[in-house]
Amino acid sequence: xxxxxxxxxxxxxxxxxxxxxxxxxxxxxxxxxxxxxxxxxxxxxxxxxxxxxxxxxxxxxxxxxxxxxxxxxxxxxxxxxxxxxxxxxxxxxxxxxxxxxxxxxxxxxxxxxxxxxxxxxxxxxxxxxxxxxxxxxxxxxxxxxxxxxxxxxxxxxxxxxxxxxxxxxxxxxxxxxxxxxxxxxxxxxxxxxxxxxxxxxxxxxxxxxxxxxxxxxxxxxxxxxxxxxx
Amino acid sequence: xxxxxxxxxxxxxxxxxxxxxxxxxxxxxxxxxxxxxxxxxxxxxxxxxxxxxxxxxxxxxxxxxxxxxxxxxxxxxxxxxxxxxxxxxxxxxxxxxxxxxxxxxxxxxxxxxxxxxxxxxxxxxxxxxxxxxxxxxxxxxxxxxxxxxxxxxxxxxxxxxxxxxxxxxxxxxxxxxxxxxxxxxxxxxxxxxxxxxxxxxxxxxxxxxxxxxxxxxxxxxxxxxxxxxxxxxxxxxxxxxxxxxxxxxxxxxxxxxxxxxxxxxxxxxxxxxxxxxxxxxxxxxxxxxxxxxxxxxxxxxxxxxxxxxxxxxxxxxxxxxxxxxxxxxxxxxxxxxxxxxxxxxxxxxxxxxxxxxxxxxxxxxxxxx
Numbered sequence: 001x002x003x004x005x006x007x008x009x010x011x012x013x014x015x016x017x018x019x020x021x022x023x024x025x026x027x028x029x030x031x032x033x034x035x036x037x038x039x040x041x042x043x044x045x046x047x048x049x050x051x052x053x054x055x056x057x058x059x060x061x062x063x064x065x066x067x068x069x070x071x072x073x074x075x076x077x078x079x080x081x082x083x084x085x086x087x088x089x090x091x092x093x094x095x096x097x098x099x100x101x102x103x104x105x106x107x108x109x110x111x112x113x114x115x116x117x118x119x120x121x122x123x124x125x126x127x128x129x130x131x132x133x134x135x136x137x138x139x140x141x142x143x144x145x146x147x148x149x150x151x152x153x154x155x156x157x158x159x160x161x162x163x164x165x166x167x168x169x170x171x172x173x174x175x176x177x178x179x180x181x182x183x184x185x186x187x188x189x190x191x192x193x194x195x196x197x198x199x200x201x202x203x204x205x206x207x208x209x210x211x212x213x214x215x216x217x218x219x220x221x222x223x224x225x226x227x228x229x230x
Numbered sequence: 231x232x233x234x235x236x237x238x239x240x241x242x243x244x245x246x247x248x249x250x251x252x253x254x255x256x257x258x259x260x261x262x263x264x265x266x267x268x269x270x271x272x273x274x275x276x277x278x279x280x281x282x283x284x285x286x287x288x289x290x291x292x293x294x295x296x297x298x299x300x301x302x303x304x305x306x307x308x309x310x311x312x313x314x315x316x317x318x319x320x321x322x323x324x325x326x327x328x329x330x331x332x333x334x335x336x337x338x339x340x341x342x343x344x345x346x347x348x349x350x351x352x353x354x355x356x357x358x359x360x361x362x363x364x365x366x367x368x369x370x371x372x373x374x375x376x377x378x379x380x381x382x383x384x385x386x387x388x389x390x391x392x393x394x395x396x397x398x399x400x401x402x403x404x405x406x407x408x409x410x411x412x413x414x415x416x417x418x419x420x421x422x423x424x425x426x427x428x429x430x431x432x433x434x435x436x437x438x439x440x441x442x443x444x445x446x447x448x449x450x451x452x453x454x455x456x457x458x459x460x461x462x463x464x465x466x467x468x469x470x471x472x473x474x475x476x477x478x479x480x481x482x483x484x485x486x487x488x489x490x491x492x493x494x495x496x497x498x499x500x501x502x503x504x505x506x507x508x509x510x511x512x513x514x515x516x517x518x519x520x521x522x523x524x525x526x527x528x529x530x531x532x533x534x535x536x537x538x539x540x541x542x543x544x545x546x547x548x549x550x551x552x553x554x555x556x557x558x559x560x561x562x563x564x565x566x567x568x569x570x571x572x573x574x575x576x577x578x579x580x581x582x583x584x585x586x587x588x589x590x591x592x593x594x595x596x597x598x599x
Contacts (some may be wrong), residue, residue, distance in 0.1 A: 010553040021236050053262070053346075115553045138236045140245070140410075172236055172409040226408055228567050229492040 004201035004219035007167065008034055011124040012096040013104070015116070017155050018134035019142050020108030020216045023169040023225075025055060025135055028105040028205065030221040041100045045089055046072040050107035054225060085115065093122040096127045108154060109151075110158040120160050132200070133163045133213045135191065137184040143220035150189050166192055167219075174223070174230075178210050234409040237397065239274070239377040240265035242410045243333060245273070245304055245569065246378035251418035252331070253279030254304040256293035258286060258312060261345045262401035264414060266307045284522055287312040291319030291332075298328040299440040301427025303385050307333035309401070310351050311342060313359070320394055321360025325442025327426075327457070329388030331381065332396045334406035338565035346565025347488055348400035352542035356516045356543035363454050365461050367395040367468070368515040370486040380513075382413055384574045387468065391460055392426070398515060402488040402567070414441045421499060435525075445475035464517050471519035472511040473526075475501070479508030481580045482530040483521065484547050489561075489568070490535050496573035506575050515543070520550035533557040534580040538566075540589055545548045556585040 006033045008014065016024045028044050035042040044063070063070045071092065073085055075144040104123075106116050116123075123129065141221070142145045157161060170176075170184035174228040177186065181204060192199040201219040204210040211218045237245070242268045247255075253271040274281040281526070284290035288307050297304035313334045331517060335353045338344035355368045367387050369380040377399060384395035388441035399576055428438050444450040475497065476482055484495040490511040500507045510526060512519050523533075533551055535544040541559045548557045562568045572590065579586060 021238065051405070053401065056406075136236060138234070139237055140237060140241070142233065172234055173407060175234065175409045224446065227491070229495045229570055 003216045004070060004184045006032075006053045006131070006153055007031070007082040007130070007165070007201050007219060008144055009038065010098065010126050012098055013093060013102050013123065013129040015104045015123065015129070015131045016134060016227075017106050017113060017131065017159065017162065017163065018053075018108065019136065019139050021139050022108070022134040022142065023171060023203070024134050025059075025105055025106070026223065027167065027169060027221065028103045029059060029062070029068075029224045031103055033066055035101060036066055036068055040098070042103060043092060043100065044068060044103045044105055046070060046105050047085065048105060048107035048112060049073050049115050050109070051087065052077070053126045055105075059224065061121060062112040066203055070093045073200070076133065089119060095117055096126055098128065101116060106159075109192060110154040113155050113159040116161070119168040123161065130165055131161050131163050132165045132167050133197070134167050134169045135188060138172050138180065138188050145187065145190055145194065148187075152195055163197050165200040166195075166197050168199060176205060178204075178208055232431040234411050236407050237374060237410045238265055239290060239371075239374045239403040239407060240335065240405070241269045243375045243377040243397065244269035244383050247385070248273060248277050248279070248382040249330065249347065249413055249415040250303065250382040251416040252303040252305050252385065253277065253300055254297045255279070256284050256297070256304070256483055257306050257308065258284055259451045260312045261308045262307045262337055262347070262404045263307050265332060265334065266335070266404070266531060267358050275322050283287070286596065287315035288319065288332070291316040291323075294330045294332075295323050295326070295328060296318055298323065298330045299326070299428050300486060300559050301424040301429055303331075303421065304523060305331035305333065306568060307335070309337045310339050310348070311520060312356065313351065317360040320366065321359070321362050321364065322442045323394045324360065324366065324457075325362060326440045328392050328440065329385075329393065330394055331384050331388065331395055334398050336398060336400045338427035344407050345401065347403075347564055348537060348563070349400055349489060349538040349542070349566060350563060351398065352515065352537070354438065355396055356518070356546070359396070362400055362439070365516055366393060367391070367464070369395065369474055370513060370515050371398050371399050371403060372487050372490045372511060374403070374410050377403060378410055378412055380475060383460045389422075391464060393401040393460075398487070400488045401443065402563075409441065413483060432529040458463055468514060469521050470513035471518040472513060472521040473508070474511065475508035476510060476526050477508070477529070478506050479526070479529065480531045481505070481507045481534055481577055482526045482579065483507060483509045483534045483536055483573075484512065484531075484543070485536040486515060486543065492570055493536050493573055495548055495570035496577060499570060499574050501578050505577065505582070512543070518546045518550065522583050523550035524552055527552045527555055530555060532580045532583070535559050536568065536576070537561045538568070539563050545546075556580070556583070558585055561589055562592070
């Protein structure tokens with residue numbers, strides 16, 4: 001029996017942090033879809049004011065189809081390069097409930113996490129929350145233990161929030177294989193041991209045979225973040 | 231070659247440039263190329279190199295001129311408006327026969343335009359990057375892997391022919407992430423010495439001069455004609471293009487960069503319907519791969535060019551096509567990206583023998599006008 005669902009089922013607020021390209025947006029979209037299936041009304045808040053393309057706000061068609069609400073940067077889908085966030089975010093974080101959970105999709109690296117600091121007081125008021133770090137061991141800066149530990153240190157000191165959980169999300173976009181995910185497990189376990197942050201789940205492509213072998217840890221996800229020609 | 235990792239196009243190009251022996255980067259931030267400069271700022275000093283954020287694009291390109299004159303592999307990167315500013319310096323580099331890598335992560339124009347992906351700088355890259363009677367080599371990657379591979383190729387070609395080389399990519403290629411296998415690093419000390427560089431004579435040789443000013447008309451014409459002869463060699467020997475399903479194709483689509491990715495999806499849709507269509511993807515935009523286009527004229531009935539602009543490369547396709555074959559165009563501009571379905575419609579029109587230049591006014595179409 002998988003326990004990976006605990007990652008998203010019982011929280012009012014989830015904060016998704018990680019390195020650029022770790023897969024924060026794809027994970028956020030997947031978690032929202034899963035919550036929607038459970039009859040909840042998730043809200044994704046796109047805090048990514050670092051990337052000009054490929055943010056949660058760029059998938060509005062998909063989220064509209066799924067009935068998922070997304071609150072992006074004020075000029076998020078207008079190509080205007082103004083890093084301004086909606087004034088309503090504080091209230092939305094404070095009003096998060098298990099029925100109406102909030103997912104904060106934070107920009108990559110400590111640069112992206114800087115936008116989060118402004119909301120730390122609001123986040124601290126939420127009783128049931130999970131600060132998750134997404135780890136892709138096939139990204140240049142998070143390929144080894146030292147790189148990941150440095151990323152954690154920088155993120156924690158920038159965001160001024162402690163990380164509660166690690167989410168293994170090793171992928172190579174369309175070239176992701178079960179083997180690539182399996183190869184990431186020793187590093188993820190070592191990182192969890194050294195950082196003393198529990199590894200709560202490892203994402204696997206939907207239908208992958210790893211769902212059985214990893215059982216409790218496997219979180220099946222779809223590839224929702226794509227380019228326009230895919 | 232190491233294992234595959236996931237990188238942004240901008241990051242992969244930067245890392246590949248370091249691995250190609252580049253230890254000098256001078257630039258100025260602009261979206262959508264800023265990750266390239268940010269990567270260099272972080273990693274170039276670790277490789278023993280110099281990263282310098284100049285006070286402007288004009289300053290940056292002149293620093294490239296200086297470093298290149300001293301014989302090192304050097305680069306700068308920017309996006310469209312920034313490349314306009316570098317135009318003067320690039321012309322000086324051409325006039326002084328200096329190699330150097332210039333990266334343009336093309337965004338929508340003219341003017342400040344948009345920060346969305348575009349191919350509107352084709353003419354600027356291949357016709358007139360700066361003033362004067364000169365050319366630069368222009369390479370057009372279409373994947374993150376090619377962003378890395380062509381960085382090395384650009385340095386090699388630039389050094390071989392003593393001229394600037396540009397990588398012309400669009401915002402999509404700069405921003406998107408794909409798996410990439412990085413090339414083995416080259417030690418800059420192992421690169422062939424440049425006997426023309428101004429490195430100090432130590433009293434042992436005649437001094438070298440790097441200069442683009444030639445006040446006597448005959449001196450200047452001699453230099454221009456010597457360069458022109460080099461351009462002819464490059465046109466004959468350095469054309470590169472990727473051919474896909476061209477052998478039996480009745481319609482040949484010509485597209486480069488991100489547009490070629492959209493066209494590939496459209497070709498797959500067309501082939502499922504039994505339509506014989508293929509693609510020529512120019513890798514070198516200058517020299518333009520006329521040989522590949524001319525070879526395809528033996529079997530093709532029509533050509534279609536797809537670009538993220540109002541029709542620029544289509545001129546070069548028309549110049550290359552023989553036997554009076556029709557060359558049509560389909561595109562979007564300003565940062566709007568065509569869809570594979572739109573391209574499929576254009577392929578069918580070309581197959582039906584229509585000659586057209588279509589720029590769908592999407593916002594008017596959506597408004598029902």
